[in-house]
Amino acid sequence: MTLAGPGLDDERRNALQAVHFNSAVAPDDVWSPLAHHVPELHGPVAAELARAVASAARKPRSTPIGVVLRGERGVGKTHLLGWLRQEAQARGGWFFLLKLLDDSSFWAGAVHGAISGLNREGDQLGAMLDALAKATGHTDESRLRLRGTIPISREYLDELVDRVRELDPQVALECQDTLRALVLYRARGRPSEVGHRFLALEDGGIDEADRAEWGFHLRSRSAQLVLGDLSRIFALTGPVVMAVDQIDSVITQRPGASGLADRLADGLMRLREETRRTVLVVACLPRSWELLAERSVNSAASRFAVLDLRTAMPSAGVAEAIVQRHLGALYAEEGFAPPHPTWPVARAAFDGAEVAHSTPRRLLQRVEEHVRWCLAHDVEAELRDFAADRGEGPAPEPDAGGLAELDERFARACEAADVASPLDPAREDELVPGLLSAALRCYAVEHGGDLVLDQPPGRKPALHARLRLTLDEASEDEVWWSFRAIAHGHSTAVLARLRSACLEAGVFGGTGKRRLVVLRGTPFSGGPRTAKAVGELVAAGGEVLPLTAEDLRVFSALRELVAQAPAGLLAWLAARTPASRTPLLRRVLPPVGAGRAGSDHSSGQDEPVWPEQEYEEPIRALPDVPQQQWPSPRWPERGWPAAEPTRLAGNLFTPRPGAPDPFQPDSGWNDAPAAHDATITLGADATTGRPFTLPLVLLRKHVAVFAGTGSGKTVLLRRLVEEAALHGVSSILLDTNNDLARLGDAWPSPPEGWSPGDADRAHRYLSGTDVVVWTPGRESGRPLVLDPLPDFGAVRADPDEFRGAVDAAVAGLLPKIALSGRRLVHGRAVLTEALAAFAGRGGRDVAEFAAFLHDLPEGASTMRDAVRLAAEMADSLHAAIITDPLFGGSGHRLDPGELLRPPPGARARVSVISCVGLPTDGQRQAFAHQLQQALFAWVRRNPAGDRPLGGLLVLDEAQTFAPSRGEVVSSASTRLLAAQARKYGLGVVFATQAPKGLHNSVTGNTATQFFGRLTAPAQFQAALDLAAARGGRVDDVSRLNAGRFYGATEGTGFTKLSLPMCLSHHPQGALTEVEVLARARP
Incomplete structure (x- = not known):
């Protein structure tokens, strides 16, 4: 019986929708964390499994008896395998889920299942390789290489095989090719492909060149031998469980196939005999095991112990615990606190006779049916009888x-x-x-x-x-x-x-x-x-x-x-x-x-x-x-x-x-x-002359340029922007040194260092690109004034992103408010709550927000002294509007769309934002913060979509905006762009003379990196460390000539490059402020 109640409120509706959507996902996946395990359901069976694993842990050279988990559908066989996985891993052991996918590829399917699980919950392969390296006395560096943290090479594979030979000569002799393949599979890039081909492709295996390069004896190995190797290698460091959970579906697909039972049974018997320190567990229906046991060639009874899983529910308390933990895990993900633990199932429902005859799966299906009914009718109701008819009727229109x-x-x-x-x-x-x-x-x-x-x-x-x-x-x-x-x-x-x-x-x-x-x-x-x-x-x-x-x-x-x-x-x-x-x-x-x-x-x-x-x-x-x-x-x-x-x-x-x-x-x-596979060329290999090309789409993953004065860094940045513009990609550049405002100037004559065809490229670039110089803080040029508050409407539907936008805006407003000590802490809290309330009402103008603070509405903040603090902050903001030309002066409002949008007839726009009117780091950081906030909100509304690249943001002296030590006003927004902008098609170029001074989260989010001349010892060492982290070496970076760089991108190593001159005029010496302002005027 279902008792109807009032309509669902939003919170409870969302919670039930989470239950409904998750019911479409298999709840008993072996690799999922068991948030809803109930030990009392199959306690004796679980205890037997735990004893089998403990015995294998104590006896490294044993061949344990196999185990059959026999039970009807829905009693929890697969769930129990998930519990067994956690149990084995908790004892320092390993778990494989073998796949019996059809009756003709027993061994191939089993190996495939084992390999598929290597990278699942707990990263078993990396953990095993680390344990094996530790057991065989490897150095810390070797351990990192063997588990794939840093690049691997042949010498480390040879050393591992030699050391395993001391631990177990027979395993080293017979399993060394599989061991090499496992190490390569855990690595990154091409070595991983080699390892996977050996493990998974017995018909063909690896190429001869790969065999020789990595020291394999043979190009391939049969699936049956590979599976035995996996058991023996993993058993060197702990007990192993190999589970099979697909026998019933194979038998059901071919119910009349002659010899099917013999082939499956024979495979299982051989598997148990050829593994070491391995508990083989088969989960199946009673009729399936009877078929295998009765018709198999070998005797199954002496090799497998059968554990029966009861179909009946042990007690009403167990049933209630199953529902409570299942719902509780889903509710916890939603942050929802239910009226009582089993809501919307009344506790009295578990006392009904139907519960005693229900399997766990049927019990949860009945709960799901009830949840579906509540959602369809938008009614809050409790299920009071599992046996009662739902009485669904037609759902309302x-x-x-x-x-x-x-x-x-x-x-x-x-x-x-x-x-x-x-x-x-x-x-x-x-x-x-x-x-x-x-x-x-x-x-x-x-x-x-x-x-x-x-x-x-x-x-x-x-x-x-x-x-x-x-x-x-x-x-x-x-x-x-x-x-x-x-x-x-x-x-x-x-x-x-x-x-x-x-x-x-x-x-x-x-x-x-x-x-x-x-x-x-x-x-x-x-x-x-x-x-x-x-x-x-x-x-x-x-x-x-x-x-x-x-x-x-x-x-x-x-x-x-x-x-x-x-x-x-x-x-x-x-x-x-x-x-x-x-x-x-x-x-x-x-x-x-x-x-x-x-x-x-x-x-x-x-x-x-x-x-x-x-x-x-x-x-x-x-x-x-x-x-x-x-x-x-x-x-x-x-x-x-x-x-x-x-x-x-x-x-x-x-x-x-x-x-x-x-x-x-x-x-x-x-x-x-631009074509979806468009590329840009940035120089050529200094040794071979081969062009260094970058897919345009890869610039979404950002670029880092580490180079000092006189290295050619400015030329590289300009050429990158120019090549992107030729493909119709607009850019915004923050020019801190007055050397980017000439991007619209033509060379008076072809310079030295151009490549063939660059004269034509320069003409196409200059004729098709609209270069605009902006001068925030200087009204005599082309002034640009800030919008201190972002467009909250773009993120209001997403609570996390809305809070992130509020926090970022508060960080930008706080420098305008003269608070310190405890008052700063309280002021930040009031400002955050007030701005959230203001934005929630659709507000976004800073002057209106100052008025909102001055007369703070009731309920806008929960702080005790909110009204007084808000009034003080309102006065400070009003003063900033009057005195700070960027904050409230005249000029073009900061609009990323205008900065990126070319006029009719132009292919792209290059917006150079000069810092001549922002003389201090604090002013530049505040401006960059507002720019990056506005830009991120804009790209969310206007993502690049199918285009390979939507636009570029170039930050010269990037360490100013995201320093490695301390927080500045622009730190959070810079890191946000580095982490999130790629999703919307915006690439960011971070250029700096001080790689040690740039925040590591920014550097870590750049797929393409260039290293030019760096002479300061600290920066030189930082460059070596950064390159080494990518598996490269740039040892002579302190001796590079101008125009020579090391470059690497996703999937490539570092190459020493020779860069061509930029397409726009770049004479010696930066522009003066007067020259910058002259170029900026409309």
Whole structure:
């Protein structure tokens, strides 16, 4: 029975929505932290498992008896494996989850599962290598190299094998190739690819050159031997648990396959016999183990102990604890304190007869059904009887106004989506899983039924997402849809990713219930091995499809909405079905309303309803198909928006009557955009003459230039800005030394140091670039005055970012307020609360805020002396408006859009902000802080989207704005840009003569670094340390000539470069103040 109560308030609605959305994610993933474990549920079984692990820990050379966890679906078998993982790791041991994906690749699937878990919870591989290095007496540096913290080389691999030989000669002799592969796999970059190929690709393995370079005896090793090696190597440092949790699904896929039981049983028996110090645990249904035990060639009884998991609930208290801890973990993530621990389930409900016969899974499913009912009816009600009929009835019609509001939020989020970064091979493992997870969660909510999403993958995942549909609860028969993006261009890397994805997805079982979608927007290579692999994928029912810009925009918007969980989201998803209407999911998954699965489904019923062909033709699997047309991304036009952000063209759905259409087509931009693969050239290798090129998109990840006076630093900065402008990218430069204001001046004659073609490039740059010099603090030039408060409207919907904007604004206002000591602490608190209240009402003008402080409304601050302090601060702000020309003077208001927006006919704008009117560091820091605040708010509203790069900000003497020691007013905003600006397409160039003086979080966020001449001993040593941290050496940096730099970017080592002269006039000597002001005047 459900007793209806009052309507849900926002806090409780958000909490229940968190429960509902998380129910679409598999709750019992082995690798998830067990926040809801209840020891009393299976106490005796857990104790037996703990004893088995403890015995293996005490006996390093033992072969423990195997363990079978036998129980019906939903009793907690997989959850108990998760507990066992934590138990083994707590005892200094290791845990592997082996994958039995079909009946024909037992060993390959088992190895694949083991490798997939190496980088999951606890970083087992790094921890094991560190423990092994410590046990064999390695130095601290060697330990760091072996666990991948700093680059590895062949000599350290050889040394490890030699030292393991002293520890265990047989393991060193027989397992050394696998040991080398494990060390390489834990490393970064190309060595990791080599290690993965050896471990995962028994048919082909590594290249001959890689074999020789890293000291392998053989290019490949069979999967069966690799798995045995893993057990023996890890057992050198602790007990090992190898768990198997997929037998039932393999048997269900091929119920009549001859010899299947023999093959699976034989594999399990051999696995137990060939491992050392390893507890083999098999979790399965009773009927599955009976089949294996009765029909296997070898005797299973003597090799495995069977532990039965009870189906009945031990007690009402255990049932209550299960619900309480499950809900409590979800509520804690939301910061929600429920009325009582099991809300919205009444405690009396656990005394009902139905509870005693429920499995943990069924109990939680019933709670989820009740939560769904509460949300659908927007009613706060408690479940009082688990056996009672829900009495759902039709859900009320969604409010048209609420739909329209979410339509608008969704449209704005689509506009702001970054659709370039997820297609970057270096970032696909970081970004694609989150996007697919959000989309598939929403699809599961839109679709209903027994759809479950796998937990997010770990580092180096085989798949980026998987959705499961339960066909039969009793036999655990499921349909899987698996997704894997592969944007990498190297054929060997592609092959490794493709093979791992196929194994994890289980596509070669031949049943049609395992589908893999490979997401790729460009053709695969024409190599025979890749063509064969792709052909096999397609023959098994897999597909290769592009991840379109429309998909990415919608997925990104859904991720944002799910994270924010606004009121009415579930009703909006049901009404609009945005995930189901995307090109990708419309092509791959059943449409809403088709093939819904319920608890009464059995494996003998019809398969799910597959969608009709509503998608553009998929990318063909084999690269030699003559009629193939490869889709190429359409990059939006050059520059950032001239006024309002673009709206997403076209409609994804037709709104219900009464709700406005959230999308309107836009005519787009007129000028030609930079190509998505555009590069800029910054000099050439000083030895070989090979050009040093940077992908334009990589500048999103920021640049650091470390160089002293006379090094050519200014030339490098100018050439970087000029090359970006030739691709239509605008820049803002903070000029502290009067040597950047000539960026619009032409050379009187071609200078020495130009490369061939630079004369033409200079002409195109000067004719197509609008260079504007701004002079804050000098009205006789082109004055620029501050907007001390940012546009809070851009971040008001996000509590964390709103608070960050308030804190940053307070940091900028405090220097204008003469408070010290205890009054400063209290004043900051009052200012923070008052500004939050002011911004929450839509305010953003500093004069209005001063008036707001002067007459502080009741409730705007909780501080006892708030009114008095606010009045004092109001007077100080008013005085600053009168006396500080930047704070309240005349001139152009600081508008990042104007600084970046080229006039008609120009390709790009270069805004040089001269500091001639900002003579002190404090003034420059205050101005930079306001500029960076405004710029960050602006790029959030106007992200680069599909463009490779939206704009550049160049900070010369960057240590002034983010010093390594102490805090200045601009520190927080500078670090914010370094950490966050890349998401919106803004690149930042940090230039300094003092690398030791620049905050390490800024340096650590730069993917591209240049080192020029540095002669001060402290700065020279700092440069050596920074380069060493990236695995490079710049030993002669103190002796470099002008125009010579060391350069490195993502994925490359340091190269000594010779730089060409800049395209704009750069004579000896900086401009005078008079000359700067003359160039600035309109």
